[in-house]
Amino acid sequence: MKTNDVILQMITKIVVFIILTLAVYLFFAGHHNPGGGFIAGLVLSSAFVLLFLAFDTETIIKGLPLNFKVTAAVGALLAISSGIVPTLFGHPFLNMVMLTINLPLIGKFELGTIVLFEAGVALAVVGVVVTIILSISEDV
């Protein structure tokens, strides 16, 4: 059966950008407000899943040549490394430092190593969720 999914594809092209922006917003909001790496990762993977649904898997994989299993492993590695590095400097495991700098236009800007940990979490979540969805879709 050939389906006509022009509308879905058109909307997806726009909506994916909104979802991705929301993911980035949630990722950085997580520092002080609800949000963070895990939630951002879930939202990111929902964008990918929408793409896989609207277009076919092969096209998306061609445009986005990521091995999602490796993505998950890279994320986990990043997260755990950000925990191990402080121990090399004599701090407790998973100790995080934060730097507050004043930038001319933006104002007060906080930079913390926790961002690395959260980025690792986000990557791991994206990798795992997309791998699960893709494996389920292959079985049918």
Next chain:
Amino acid sequence: MMNNVLVFPMVLPVLTGILLIFLRPYIRLQRWLSMLSVLGTGAMSIILLQRVQASGILTIDIGGWQPPFGILFVGDSFALLLVLTASIVTAVCLLYAFSTIGPAHEQMHVYAFIQFLLAGVNGSFLTGDLFNLFVCFEVMLLASYILASLGGKRKQLRESLKYVIINILSSWIFLVAIAYLYGAVGTLNMAHLSERIAESGQTPLLTTISMLFLIVFSLKAGLVLYFWLPGTYSAPPTAIAALFGALLTKVGVYAMFRVFTLLFYHEPSITHTWIGIMAAITLIGGSIGAISSKDVRVIVSYNVVIAVGFMMVGLAAATSAALEGSIYYLIHDMLVKALLFLLAGTMIALTGKSKFNEMSGLIRNYPLLGWLFFIGMLSLAGIPPFSGFIGKVLIGKGTIEAGTYILLALAFVSSILVLYSLLRVFRNAFWGETVISLEEEKPLKKSWLVPSVLLAIGTIVLGLGVEVLAPYVQDAANVLLQPKLYIDAVFQSK
């Protein structure tokens, strides 16, 4: 802050496991790395054990958050002894896996998941936070779900489905119990919990919550609720089954000891009586199971159940001697159960049969295999030069002190039944007429036997070297008996 070493028995296997995912095509490198990581973990736990003897219980506040607000790892002798034993057993099982598990498993990340399993097990031993214990349990269980079903044979899938469902249910009860406890006392740090429960004098509400924990850990450890165990442990490949038999239930046993000596120890007439009753039922049921089956792997699995009952007799008696005995027996059981699973798997691989009445006269074909089985059997039954002896004697002493004579009788009758169940295997499979002629016997590779030989040496060394181990075990039992030591170690200001 040198206590950072305390997180590495968990972090090192996790890190290695992640690296192994990247190194998927390089099987030889994977083997070397996984072995190095496990040996490194073992070495670290020895160093930490020495440090505990020198300067008391070690703690590390993760991320620098002070207790009771942050999550922390606590290393006392009990936890570290188990970390050490778990590393040794994993190393031996890896050695067996190298030569038996086959390329299909090796390419599907089996070594990575063994690392994650070890990480979860070590994390459960070391954590000082009840919610973190739940998380470590989940890490261990997720790895074990994959290891149990990897390979995808019909029997494996059927058994692992049961295993997954039963564990999701028990994890859920665990979570609910944690939520109740948090609602009741407002903390989940184990030392802080211990203080607050002591302050309130363990109200009936808290005792009720403790019964929920008892159910959860019984499911994990196979105390009374062991119906899932023989099936699950007899389906996966031998090396994996040995790892499960040696480690998984022991984590449940550990959690039971921790929770009922550190947190809920004020109403022993309720909680410890129930543990005693459940231990008795487990001993009886496990013995019946072990004798009723003809399948070697099922018999070995039921022996795991009996051992859990036996250790719980020590917890029910809860005297110093009984706890020491249980700790000795826990260490001993991890080694010997791994040995027994490896031997049973090797017997099945050699003969192609799984029932002992279909094998006969193996000792003529494979003398060393037969004698190793003999050693394992004597050790489990508690014959003196081997490691089971000291644990049984001390548990016996403890039950007499506590006056629980029924448990004493059941524990020792079950020992005889253990001996009988294995003796039946030995008599039928190893003695008797040799069916396999010398021409058609399968060659027994050295690499199949070396792991079992190592474990057999381990049980002899543990039996003869009790003197060396004694100070560590006494210290471990001491901390279990005096929760104040644990609390003070956690809350000492740096």
